[in-house]
Amino acid sequence: MDDDPEDIELEAELRQAAELLDPVPARLLRDAAQAYTFRTIDAELAELTFDSLAAEELVRGSDRPRLLTFQASTRTIEVEVAGAGDDRRLIGTISPAEPIPIDVRSRERVTTVTADELGRFQTGAGLGAGPYSLRCGDVVTDWFSA
Amino acid sequence: MRVPSGKAAVRTDDTGALVRAAARGDSEAWEALVGRFSGLVWSVARARGLGAAEAEDVFQTAWFRLAEHIGRIKDPEQVGAWLATTARNESLKVLRTGQRATPTSDMDMLTPGIDEESPEQAVLESEEAALKRERARRLWQTFQELPERCRELLRALIASPPPSYAEIAVAFDMPIGSIGPTRARCLKQLRELLAERGITGRPGHS
Numbered sequence: 623m624d625d626d627p628e629d630i631e632l633e634a635e636l637r638q639a640a641e642l643l644d645p646v647p648a649r650l651l652r653d654a655a656q657a658y659t660f661r662t663i664d665a666e667l668a669e670l671t672f673d674s675l676a677a678e679e680l681v682r683g684s685d686r687p688r689l690l691t692f693q694a695s696t697r698t699i700e701v702e703v704a705g706a707g708d709d710r711r712l713i714g715t716i717s718p719a720e721p722i723p724i725d726v727r728s729r730e731r732v733t734t735v736t737a738d739e740l741g742r743f744q745t746g747a748g749l750g751a752g753p754y755s756l757r758c759g760d761v762v763t764d765w766f767s768a
Numbered sequence: 769m770r771v772p773s774g775k776a777a778v779r780t781d782d783t784g785a786l787v788r789a790a791a792r793g794d795s796e797a798w799e800a801l802v803g804r805f806s807g808l809v810w811s812v813a814r815a816r817g818l819g820a821a822e823a824e825d826v827f828q829t830a831w832f833r834l835a836e837h838i839g840r841i842k843d844p845e846q847v848g849a850w851l852a853t854t855a856r857n858e859s860l861k862v863l864r865t866g867q868r869a870t871p872t873s874d875m876d877m878l879t880p881g882i883d884e885e886s887p888e889q890a891v892l893e894s895e896e897a898a899l900k901r902e903r904a905r906r907l908w909q910t911f912q913e914l915p916e917r918c919r920e921l922l923r924a925l926i927a928s929p930p931p932s933y934a935e936i937a938v939a940f941d942m943p944i945g946s947i948g949p950t951r952a953r954c955l956k957q958l959r960e961l962l963a964e965r966g967i968t969g970r971p972g973h974s
Contacts, residue, residue: 629955636911636958637926639904646810650824654806654831658790658798661835675861729828753829755836765832767825767858 653729660727660755665762668694673766692756692763699756703768709747710768716741716758725757787844798838802831804929805848811927812855812939815920818862826858848931852924852939903967910961918954925951 672691688703701714712726719741726733730750737743737758753765783804789797809830813823830851834841841847893901911919924936925947937944962968 626952628959629952632955632959633922633926633951635904635907636922637928637930639908639911640811640923640926641928642901642904643908644814646806646827647820647824650810650827651802651806653828654802654809655799657828657831657835658795660832661838663839667836667840673861675864676857729832752825753832755832762836764836765829767829767862 656729662757662762665757665760666694666696668692668697668699668761668763670764670766688768690766694761697758697761699758699761699763701756701763701766703766705747706768710749710752711745711747712749712754712756713744714742714756716743722759727755727757728752783847784844787838787841787847791839791841798835801834801847805851806831807927807929808848808924808931808935809851809855811924811931812852813859815856815923816859816863816916817919818859822862823859826855826862829858830854846934846938848935849938852931852935856939906965906967907962910965910967911958913961914954914958918950918957921947921950922954922958 669692670690671693672689674686674689690701690703692699692701698717699714700717701712704711704713714724716722716724716737719737719739721737721739723734723736724743726735726745726749728750729752733745733749735743735745752768754768755765756763783801786797786800786804790801806827809827810823813826813830818826833854834847834851837850841850843850911922914922921936921940924931924939933944933947936942936947942950
């Protein structure tokens with residue numbers, strides 16, 4: 623890069639200002655380190671293949687619930703994020719349908735719910751702070767924020 | 769964090785080696801990645817004016833995703849670009865829900881903790897340090913007035929430690945060759961704004 627020395631100086635000064643006025647919060651560094659302890663090595667990762675927030679031309683401030691689809695080779699998991707804050711809950715369907723337990727993982731705790739004969743499941747409130755990930759048998763979904 | 773016995777921690781500048789070591793279970797390698805790329809992820813999360821709470825969600829989601837993907841990253845050398853892209857995509861999703869920080873709340877962020885400062889501390893802070901802080905605050909305030917495209921690119925470029933142009937090019941979906949010229953144009957614009965507001969030179973240089 624053939625950089626203008628003035629540019630280099632201004633950029634360095636901006637970087638200092640950012641470090642002073644908008645640093646990475648220390649708590650977030652701990653969260654990032656903690657994320658590693660959540661990784662699963664004995665499950666297939668179901669990747670996010672549909673996200674209503676990414677797909678639609680949403681009107682700003684639209685309050686339609688967010689819909690997510692995760693796809694693994696053996697299973698599809700669809701999730702709707704309803705409510706907000708402490709009242710946030712997840713409603714979803716697994717296919718193929720099977721009455722099996724589903725672990726809802728958050729940063730704070732794991733909540734286990736059971737799908738019904740049609741593969742439907744629903745959590746109560748009190749999931750803890752996001753992001754979230756679901757584990758269903760040998761499939762685990764990507765993390766998603768709410 | 770302790771490394772399990774019998775496993776040597778990777779101490780290297782080689783990003784790809786850190787990713788591969790973390791994928792094998794080396795938690796020190798993971799922490800090295802956190803140290804190296806947290807600044808970039810945070811900068812990208814804040815680049816489009818997301819409020820602190822939304823930017824925190826974006827930051828956490830990017831790192832939790834990486835933890836699950838660590839053994840599946842196609843190009844371990846470019847994990848910084850992977851993280852930055854994930855953070856940018858997530859922040860664009862949040863923007864679509866209309867949860868952008870208002871200018872007011874951004875201004876609030878410019879004077880963090882000012883009320884917590886005791887008179888004793890205020891006296892202890894040297895005049896020079898106070899000038900420096902005031903200058904940083906005015907610089908930062910002027911920076912917020914740049915057009916969105918400039919603010920976004922520069923905010924990411926001034927992450928600590930500084931990201932590579934390759935990482936920025938991938939995250940912002942820009943040709944790598946256009947980053948340098950865009951950066952120069954944006955810095956020029958900032959310099960003009962600073963001049964208009966009578967903010968020139970470094971403290972002590974003016």
